[in-house]
Amino acid sequence: MDWSGRKILVTGGAGFLGSNLCHRLAGLGARVTALDGFLFGGGANPANLDGAGVELVRADIREVDLRPLCEGAEIVFNLAAQTSHMGGQKDPLADIAVNAVAQVRLIAAAREAAPEAVVVHASTRQFYGRPHRLPVDEEHPIAPPDANGVSKFAGEQYWMLEHRVHGRPVVSLRLTNCYGPRLRIRDARQTFLGLWLRQVLEGKPFEVWGGAQLRDLTYVDDVTAAFLAAATEPSCHGRVFNVGGTPPASLREIADLLTAIVGGEAHYLMREFPADRARIDIGSYHADDTAFRAAAGWQPTVGLEDGIRRSLEWFRPRLGAYL
Numbered sequence: 001m002d003w004s005g006r007k008i009l010v011t012g013g014a015g016f017l018g019s020n021l022c023h024r025l026a027g028l029g030a031r032v033t034a035l036d037g038f039l040f041g042g043g044a045n046p047a048n049l050d051g052a053g054v055e056l057v058r059a060d061i062r063e064v065d066l067r068p069l070c071e072g073a074e075i076v077f078n079l080a081a082q083t084s085h086m087g088g089q090k091d092p093l094a095d096i097a098v099n100a101v102a103q104v105r106l107i108a109a110a111r112e113a114a115p116e117a118v119v120v121h122a123s124t125r126q127f128y129g130r131p132h133r134l135p136v137d138e139e140h141p142i143a144p145p146d147a148n149g150v151s152k153f154a155g156e157q158y159w160m161l162e163h164r165v166h167g168r169p170v171v172s173l174r175l176t177n178c179y180g181p182r183l184r185i186r187d188a189r190q191t192f193l194g195l196w197l198r199q200v201l202e203g204k205p206f207e208v209w210g211g212a213q214l215r216d217l218t219y220v221d222d223v224t225a226a227f228l229a230a231a232t233e234p235s236c237h238g239r240v241f242n243v244g245g246t247p248p249a250s251l252r253e254i255a256d257l258l259t260a261i262v263g264g265e266a267h268y269l270m271r272e273f274p275a276d277r278a279r280i281d282i283g284s285y286h287a288d289d290t291a292f293r294a295a296a297g298w299q300p301t302v303g304l305e306d307g308i309r310r311s312l313e314w315f316r317p318r319l320g321a322y323l
């Protein structure tokens, strides 16, 4: 698809995944509006859009008039969300206000102002809960382990309802843990790996909680490619897909890989999983994403070792902007 001149709205555009998407879309010549409320505790960072050449609108999807922002958009990449699991547990009303109620606002605005737009919604594997079987396909039962899982499932379902009732082309991508440049690394709110990267770059030991849990991390460039493919491949529209990443590895294996990459500069400490987090932990997860690969012609291209190296190289000269 030729992206040049196309009007695109990216909600959550100053966050981790949204900003990477903005850079890519602008690089392809699209006219991009990034909408972001810079929510406290999320991944928004003004540095994320440095050099992107997109229009940034600082506004909250719970309040702003969304119609002018949707006006004329051909594609909406919908990534704005309250993403913290502990945050959702502490304040489920704020969590549902963004992840469900504001989604309904956006749906209504888009129905008026951009009735033809394709919507790619950023969803999550979180609401499968603790997997009954691995790998997890889209038929796996839904059992959200926390309030954030409930609100993200509700948001996705409102979008899919919009497809079924009003015929809008909507694709929902249930992402696994993603990492790479522009990740929030000052703490572990976005993934454990963010904090590990920070601590390695600062020459400090990092903590591995548990260690046996399996994860199939996706490098951010592969996530961006998944969003673009979902938008442009009509056979994806109206469907919900898992998007996985590299072959599953345990946290301990990922920690060993990270320390091997940086040589003698890093080491880690094993810790018991903290009790408050263990209650909402999903254990091991990896996705069966064969449906998405078949429909979109997508597959991850960046292996874990390469992705960790690229992440370290990217953050090293920019660390100040991310702490």
Ligand SMILES: NC(=O)c1ccc[n+]([C@@H]2O[C@H](COP(=O)([O-])OP(=O)(O)OC[C@H]3O[C@@H](n4cnc5c(N)ncnc54)[C@H](O)[C@@H]3O)[C@@H](O)[C@H]2O)c1
Pocket (backbone or CB within 6 Å): 011, 012, 013, 014, 015, 016, 017, 018, 035, 036, 037, 038, 039, 042, 043, 044, 045, 059, 060, 061, 062, 078, 079, 080, 081, 082, 083, 098, 102, 122, 123, 124, 125, 152, 174, 175, 176, 177, 178, 179, 190, 191
């Ligand atoms: N990163 C991952 O590993 C991962 C995994 C599964 C799903 N997802 C989903 O992908 C999307 C993007 O996640 P991310 O990792 O980039 O998180 P992020 O926190 O970096 O990005 C989300 C952005 O949304 C913005 N936002 C939140 N509430 C808003 C509001 N009310 N109005 C306007 N903007 C608001 C935040 O400021 C932030 O910049 C989210 O929907 C998330 O649920 C991400």
